[in-house]
Amino acid sequence: MSACAKRCKHGLVKFAVSVHKLVTGTLIKDKVDDDLEMTMVCHRPEGLDQLEAQTNFSKRELQVLYRGFKNECPSGVVNEETFKQIYSQFFPHGDASTYAHYLFNAFDSAHTGSIKFEDFVTALSILLRGSTREKLQWTFNLYDINRDGYINKEEMTDIVRAIYDMMGKYTYPVLKTDAPKQHVDTFFQKMDKNRDGVVTLDEFILSCQEDENIMRSLQLFENVI
Amino acid sequence: MAAGVATWLPFARAAAVGWLPLAKKTMPKPPVDKKSRNDEILIVNVSGLRFQTWKNTLDRYPDTLLGSSEKEFFYNEDTQEYFFDRDPEMFRHILNFYRTGKLHYPRQECIQAFDEELAFYGIVPDIIGDCCMEEYRDRKKENQERLSEDTEAEMATDTPLPPNSTPRERLWRAFENPHTSTMALVFYYVTGFFIAVSVIANVVETVPCRPIKGSVKDLPCGEKYSVAFFCLDTACVLIFTFEYLMRLFAAPNRCKFMRSVMSVIDVVAIMPYYIGLVMPENEDVSGAFVTLRVFRVFRIFKFSRHSQGLRILGYTLKSCASELGFLLFSLTMAIIIFATVMFYAEKGTKGTNFTSIPAAFWYTIVTMTTLGYGDMVPNTIAGKIFGSICSLSGVLVIALPVPVIVSNFSRIYHQNQRADKMRAQQKVRLARIRLAKKGTTNAFLRYKEEGGLQDHDSDSAALCLKNRSSFEHQHHHLLHCLEKTTNHEFTDELTYSEMCMTESVGYRTSRSTSLSSQQAVSSSCCPRRAKRRAIRLANSTVSVSRGSVQELDTLQVQKSSIGPQSRSSLNARTEDLKLNCEQRDYTAAIISIPTPPANTPDESLPPSPAVPGILRNSRTTSYTQEAVKISSL
Numbered sequence A: 001m002s003a004c005a006k007r008c009k010h011g012l013v014k015f016a017v018s019v020h021k022l023v024t025g026t027l028i029k030d031k032v033d034d035d036l037e038m039t040m041v042c043h044r045p046e047g048l049d050q051l052e053a054q055t056n057f058s059k060r061e062l063q064v065l066y067r068g069f070k071n072e073c074p075s076g077v078v079n080e081e082t083f084k085q086i087y088s089q090f091f092p093h094g095d096a097s098t099y100a101h102y103l104f105n106a107f108d109s110a111h112t113g114s115i116k117f118e119d120f121v122t123a124l125s126i127l128l129r130g131s132t133r134e135k136l137q138w139t140f141n142l143y144d145i146n147r148d149g150y151i152n153k154e155e156m157t158d159i160v161r162a163i164y165d166m167m168g169k170y171t172y173p174v175l176k177t178d179a180p181k182q183h184v185d186t187f188f189q190k191m192d193k194n195r196d197g198v199v200t201l202d203e204f205i206l207s208c209q210e211d212e213n214i215m216r217s218l219q220l221f222e223n224v225i
Numbered sequence B: 001m002a003a004g005v006a007t008w009l010p011f012a013r014a015a016a017v018g019w020l021p022l023a024k025k026t027m028p029k030p031p032v033d034k035k036s037r038n039d040e041i042l043i044v045n046v047s048g049l050r051f052q053t054w055k056n057t058l059d060r061y062p063d064t065l066l067g068s069s070e071k072e073f074f075y076n077e078d079t080q081e082y083f084f085d086r087d088p089e090m091f092r093h094i095l096n097f098y099r100t101g102k103l104h105y106p107r108q109e110c111i112q113a114f115d116e117e118l119a120f121y122g123i124v125p126d127i128i129g130d131c132c133m134e135e136y137r138d139r140k141k142e143n144q145e146r147l148s149e150d151t152e153a154e155m156a157t158d159t160p161l162p163p164n165s166t167p168r169e170r171l172w173r174a175f176e177n178p179h180t181s182t183m184a185l186v187f188y189y190v191t192g193f194f195i196a197v198s199v200i201a202n203v204v205e206t207v208p209c210r211p212i213k214g215s216v217k218d219l220p221c222g223e224k225y226s227v228a229f230f231c232l233d234t235a236c237v238l239i240f241t242f243e244y245l246m247r248l249f250a251a252p253n254r255c256k257f258m259r260s261v262m263s264v265i266d267v268v269a270i271m272p273y274y275i276g277l278v279m280p281e282n283e284d285v286s287g288a289f290v291t292l293r294v295f296r297v298f299r300i301f302k303f304s305r306h307s308q309g310l311r312i313l314g315y316t317l318k319s320c321a322s323e324l325g326f327l328l329f330s331l332t333m334a335i336i337i338f339a340t341v342m343f344y345a346e347k348g349t350k351g352t353n354f355t356s357i358p359a360a361f362w363y364t365i366v367t368m369t370t371l372g373y374g375d376m377v378p379n380t381i382a383g384k385i386f387g388s389i390c391s392l393s394g395v396l397v398i399a400l401p402v403p404v405i406v407s408n409f410s411r412i413y414h415q416n417q418r419a420d421k422m423r424a425q426q427k428v429r430l431a432r433i434r435l436a437k438k439g440t441t442n443a444f445l446r447y448k449e450e451g452g453l454q455d456h457d458s459d460s461a462a463l464c465l466k467n468r469s470s471f472e473h474q475h476h477h478l479l480h481c482l483e484k485t486t487n488h489e490f491t492d493e494l495t496y497s498e499m500c501m502t503e504s505v506g507y508r509t510s511r512s513t514s515l516s517s518q519q520a521v522s523s524s525c526c527p528r529r530a531k532r533r534a535i536r537l538a539n540s541t542v543s544v545s546r547g548s549v550q551e552l553d554t555l556q557v558q559k560s561s562i563g564p565q566s567r568s569s570l571n572a573r574t575e576d577l578k579l580n581c582e583q584r585d586y587t588a589a590i591i592s593i594p595t596p597p598a599n600t601p602d603e604s605l606p607p608s609p610a611v612p613g614i615l616r617n618s619r620t621t622s623y624t625q626e627a628v629k630i631s632s633l
Helices: A002-024 A048-054 A059-072 A080-090 A097-107 A117-129 A132-143 A153-167 A179-191 A201-210 A212-224 B004-022 B055-059 B069-074 B088-100 B111-121 B130-152 B167-176 B182-204 B226-250 B254-259 B261-278 B283-305 B308-319 B321-345 B357-368 B381-399 B401-449 B459-467 B470-486 B493-505 B511-525 B527-541 B621-630
Strands: A077-079 A114-116 A150-152 A198-200 B041-046 B049-054 B081-084
Touching: A002 B321, A048 A059, A048 A117, A059 A117, A059 B004, A059 B055, A077 A080, A080 A097, A080 B004, A080 B470, A097 A117, A097 A132, A097 A153, A097 B004, A114 A117, A117 A132, A117 A212, A117 B004, A132 A153, A132 A201, A132 A212, A132 B004, A150 A153, A153 A179, A153 B004, A153 B470, A179 A201, A179 B004, A198 A201, A201 A212, A201 B004, A212 B004, B004 B470, B041 B055, B041 B088, B049 B055, B049 B088, B055 B088, B069 B081, B088 B111, B111 B130, B130 B401, B167 B182, B167 B226, B182 B226, B182 B283, B226 B254, B226 B261, B226 B283, B254 B261, B261 B283, B283 B308, B308 B321, B321 B357, B321 B381, B357 B381, B381 B401, B401 B470
Parallel strands: B041 B081
Antiparallel strands: A077 A114, A150 A198, B041 B049
C-alpha cells in the first residue's frame, strides 16, 4: 500500500511541477548544458636535456616514455581520478582504488594534486635506475602516509589492506578478514628493531638490507622499461 | 583492457617496488622480452599508399590485427614493409584509431565497406567515438532495414516463442503481435471490422430516415430501426467484452494492464451499453443515459491498437503537453483581458449581446482565432477599436506558439529516438567493459594453469607461450607479484564457490581429487550432467567461443578445445592457436567437434607437479584426471 501512496505522491508532485512550468511558460524542455569546457591545463615538461640530466634515463627512453604519457594525457598532467581508473584496469579482480590513492600521493611528491611528466619520470628513475637505498626510501615514503617520518601500525594496516583489496574476492586460499592484520604484525616484528611501535627510515632500510629476498627482488625490476 | 593503458604498464610495474618489503614470498622473475626494445618506425603499405608509424602505436591494441603478431603474416621481406591489399582511404581512419584511440566513421563511405574493413583489421565497431556513433548507427540501421525488407517477405514471423510457454503467454503474444499466428490475425481483423461497424452504426443512427407511415416528423434511423441497431450494438459490445476479458486474462501484469490507456478506452467503450441494460426505463435517468451514449464514440480510439500512426500522435501530444498547456494559458490570459475590456466598452449600449464578462468570452475567442461568426459585434467606437486590437493580437498570440510547438514536436521526437539509442549504446558499453574485465581475469587464470608461472627454460615451453604478447607477459608478471606479496592466489568464481562448499562440508581431500571424483561418478552414470557441467567449466573461462558444441565422452578423458576467439573482443587476451606443447595419448575417442579445423586442442599440462596453483583451474576434466595421477594436495 505504501508503494501506492508513494506513487500518488510522486504523481502529485509531477503535476504540481507541470503546472508550475505551465504558469512560468517554460517552452524549452531540455536543460541547458552549461558544462563549459574548462580551460585545459596544458603543461609542457622541461627540456629533454634537463630531464636527462636529472634522471637516469637516456634520451631515447625519455622519448618513449613521453610519447606514451602524452598520448594518455594530452594536457600533460594526470589527476587522481584518471590515475585511479588507469591503475584499476590492471587489477580487474579487485578494487585497486585505495592503493592507487596511496600510490598517487607517493608519486605526487609536491602534493599538487596532479602528476606531471617530471614527477612521473623522476619516480620511475628512482624505481628502475636508482640505488637500493633510494628505492627503499621511495618505498618508505609510500608507506608513510602522513609523511611524518615514521610508519606506525595504522598506516601499515591501511596500506596492507589496500593491497589485499586488489586481490578481490576469489582467492585461494580464501581470504580471511584478519589476514591484513597478521601480515602487518609479521612485518612489524621484522622491521621494528627497537620495538617502539614505529618504524623509522633507518630501521626500515637496515631490515630490508638484511633480508636477501627483498634485495634479490629489487634487482628484478630493472628492465621494466 | 583499454588500449592506451598499455603505456602505463611499465610504471605500474615499477611501482610494484612498493610491495617488496611487505612481500611474504620472493618475487617471481620478470619475463624476458627477447624482442628488440627499441622503438622503430614501421612502414605499412596499403595498396601502394605508404603509411609510417611507430611500432608502439600499433602495439597499443594488442587484440587487433595490426597490434598482434598476425601482421607478421603480411610482412614483405624484400621491401621490409607490411603490405595489405585493402582500401587505402579506409586505412587512414583505421590508423587514426591507433593514433588517437578514437575511431571515426567517415560519412561518405559505404557502411558495409567500413564494417568489412573493421572486421578485417579486428576492430570492434562499438568503440566508435561518440561524435560519430550516432551517424554510424543510423546508417547501419538504415542499411539493415533496407536489406531486411527483402527477406521479410519470406519469413513473416516474429521471434519464435520459447518452447514451453503457457497458453496464457501465447495468448498475450497473439494479442500483442497479431502477425504471429493466423488465429491472432483473424481476430485482429475481426475486431477492427467490428470497431468500424460500431462507429458507423453510431453515426448512421442519428441520420434522419424517412418517417414511418402515418407520421409526419422525420425520424432518426436509430429510432426507426431500433431493433436492428440494438442487435448490432449488442453484437459489437459482445465482441469487445470478449476481447477485453481475454486480454485481461492473458496480461502478465493485470494491475498494470488495467491501468493502461488502451484498457481504459476499452472499458469506456463498452460501459454505456451495460449501464443502459441495467438502467430502468426512467424518464429523468434516461437523460443521463443518453449522455453516456456519447462515450460510445470512444470506440474509435480502439483503432489506435491497429494503427501505429495514431499511437505516435498520441505519444507526441503527450510529450508536448507543457507547450500546449502554455499556449492555452496565454490564450486564457488574453481572453480574460479582452473580454473585460469589451464588456466595459459595450456596457452602455442598449440591447447589447455583451451581457457579462463570461458572455464576452465567446466573442473574444471567436475574434482571436479569426473565426468571426458575427453573432456578437461591438457597436460603440471604443468597442470596435478594442475589437480590432483583439483580432490582431489573436493572430499573434496563436501564430507564435504554434511553430514552437511544431518544432518541439520534431525535436522531442528525435530526442527520444536519440535517447533510446544512447541508452542501448550505454548498455552495450557497460556490458563490454564487464566482459573485458572478465576476460583479463580469465586470461591470467588460464596463463597460470598453462604453466606460465615457472621459469621458462625449456624451449618447448617458450614456444607454447610465444603467441602471448609482451604486454600480457608483463601484466601477468605484475599480477603474479601481487599474489606473492599477499601469499594468496587468484581463482575464478567457480572454484572459489566450490572451495567454500568443500570447506564447509569439511573435506580434507584436495580440491582436485574431489572434483575429479565427482567427475568420474557423474561421467559414468550421468553423461548428460557431466556434459553440462563440463561445458559450464569450459565456459567459465571462455567468454567468447564460436558456438562449438563440445560433447564429452563418458569414458575417461576428454579433450576440450576453445574455438578461436573472435577478435572482436577488446581483451588483451591471447586467443588463437596454441601449439601443442606436449602430446599426451588419451584413450577416449574424440567426438566430432563441429568447430573449424583451426582448432587445436591445447593441453599444456604443467610439467612440474609441485605447483598447486595450476591444478585449481577446473577447465577441462582431462586436466583434473591427470592431476589426480600426478599430485596429491
